[in-house]
């Protein structure tokens with residue numbers, strides 16, 4: 001692998017930063033050079049959260065260049081559309097099929113995009129689009145907060161890292177009482193992606 | 200040991216391994232995590248100081264007593280600390296002092312843009328600029344050594360992308376040096392800056408700069424790496440990382456120490472390359488100082504002076520002057536469909552929501568019936584604001600903040616407006632941490648000047664904006680120990696305010712009455728709005744639900760800007776996963792049709 005640029009996006013409170021931390025540390029444990037940059041805007045307070053993770057033999061810039069990300073992991077549909085221009089042509093997009101309408105939509109000043117509009121934006125970059133029901137699965141597991149690890153599991157099949165390294169790293173990052181449920185979420189996410197066909 | 204550390208974590212670890220024993224700071228993005236990391240060590244003293252000026256003074260005191268100290272702050276924090284900072288540059292420091300200052304190019308989370316590298320030149324102090332976490336870690340021990348060797352504070356300057364990016368750090372295994380016995384040695388010529396002694400010290404400063412410049416020639420992180428000689432690039436900090444990607448073949452002079460500059464190293468490098476370029480963020484600081492050495496160099500003629508740099512921006516700028524070939528490939532498709540924005544907003548259950556709804560409606564900026572709404576311009580109130588989560592009260596639906604300058608400015612701004620004889624009523628809104636930081640002096644001034652303004656102190660028991668740090672009002676130290684709390688109400692009364700109203704942040708009637716009463720009163724009033732930050736308070740046991748039969752979709756609850764209240768296809772509903780429930784109940788209190796009530800969470804999920 002020459003390099004892997006992964007953009008993780010979502011909304012404040014969804015666990016984007018933790019997910020990207022785990023990607024970074026897992027890649028480090030697999031002997032790669034890693035840089036990672038989070039941008040939170042003014043504060044987390046429900047705004048967009050974007051995390052750049054760059055993996056390779058030697059990484060300079062901590063930020064991914066627009067049009068160069070190999071994988072876009074979006075925890076929310078609108079955010080997938082918003083950050084899609086970071087994706088390289090033909091890159092992989094993994095989208096949690098879940099909408100969190102911003103306040104402007106709730107108040108009625110702006111309109112949320114429909115699925116067709118979102119897909120057509122994503123298609124401008126790639127055909128390798130995968131919608132997965134992360135939030136639903138996480139709820140079914142009994143803890144919505146496992147969404148980030150579920151998404152990580154889905155994305156992990158595109159990264160050349162052993163499953164054991166992922167799971168060790170997840171356990172290092174989480175307190176023991178929630179580790180097991182997250183391992184289950186990770187495996188579920190991986191399985192979901194295996195069964196999904198991209199397109 | 201190899202670790203993936205943010206620049207801030209690496210700075211903290213570097214300082215710890217360099218034997219820092221006293222660490223002070225006031226929180227500020229992107230610098231906050233430096234002190235947070237240091238505070239975890241029990242064998243050092245770490246404090247959240249009241250503000251950056253105090254932080255600097257405490258650190259100086261420790262150094263006078265022979266103990267290494269670290270101050271960390273954000274770029275505008277150095278403005279607040281600039282008085283003792285300038286003094287420290289003139290006095291003797293005795294033990295090492297390092298000031299870790301984090302710039303925020305592009306203004307991600309600050310009130311103004313500012314390139315703090317200029318402070319190094321103003322104060323004539325040495326400046327180091329790490330370009331990744333490894334350097335952040337390693338530079339710390341150099342910074343302390345330089346400070347002690349030249350008897351001067353060292354400025355360690357980072358930017359958002361250095362402080363908040365994680366990269367790989369090889370950590371030294373050695374133990375931290377043992378604590379020295381603190382002592383103070385009487386020496387007025389060094390420590391008492393009466394003009395006679397300050398004059399003596401100042402003549403030493405120029406001498407010291409010459410010595411520092413000689414040291415810079417040998418500083419191991421002022422590194423040349425030779426590539427092709429047709430292009431030589433001088434750069435520092437994160438700009439180095441971007442430049443390296445844009446020009447993989449070029450020769451580089453990467454400066455780890457950017458003030459004072461290593462003249463011979465620069466001359467030598469310049470002589471060996473055909474074209475010389477400086478790549479740096481914000482001001483042409485390196486460029487102008489290199490030009491002042493008589494070296495011909497370009498950079499800011501085409502590299503932007505505003506905002507952050509990145510690989511794209513440097514590439515584009517370089518194409519515009521022929522440093523890179525034009526690209527012939529198809530530009531990527533324009534995807535500029537208008538997407539709904541997602542600005543940050545107050546959390547569900549935020550104690551700032553009720554007061555801003557009150558200010559907004561009393562100020563007629565939003566209203567219970569659509570017809571009464573006036574624009575903020577026509578409002579009978581002027582609301583001077585301050586900095587914190589509550590600055591979000593500026594946005595729709597509240598539109599309830601008219602000014603926001605810098606920390607603490609709300610009170611002075613309101614008083615100044617009042618003294619013009621303006622016909623509108625003035626309300627200053629300030630957070631509890633901000634009030635401790637720099638509101639107290641403004642209040643003393645307003646009382647002394649017989650102002651009649653209303654001051655609303657939003658006491659959410661934390662410094663929320665920067666990630667929930669404690670402050671003097673909370674009674675908990677940076678290291679998690681119980682300490683003495685400053686009682687806000689007593690403090691305000693002690694200053695001489697007699698009209699003090701303490702109200703519950705979640706009681707709409709109380710809020711309304713307090714604001715009305717205070718605005719109508721002819722004396723200076725302080726309203727303390729008390730309610731714990733939603734992120735620190737446990738969620739209530741139940742959730743609010745909207746009774747679809749009673750709700751007539753008037754939309755007043757939406758004026759709270761609460762993200763738990765959402766618009767479904769045909770009805771409004773409350774997301775029980777987000778709702779703060781019986782801790783808040785503001786929406787229930789304002790609903791004109793009594794259509795909102797509490798339900799146990801289990802039931803409310805079923806209803807969805």
Ligand SMILES: Cc1ncc(C[n+]2csc(CCOP(=O)(O)OP(=O)(O)O)c2C)c(N)n1
Nearest residue numbers: 227586587588589630631632633662663664
């Ligand atoms: C001089 C300076 N120091 C630090 C900051 C960073 N900062 C912005 S707001 C804030 C404090 C906010 O706390 P508070 O006033 O209690 O309001 P809250 O966010 O809790 O609502 C801080 C530390 C700054 N903008 N300027």
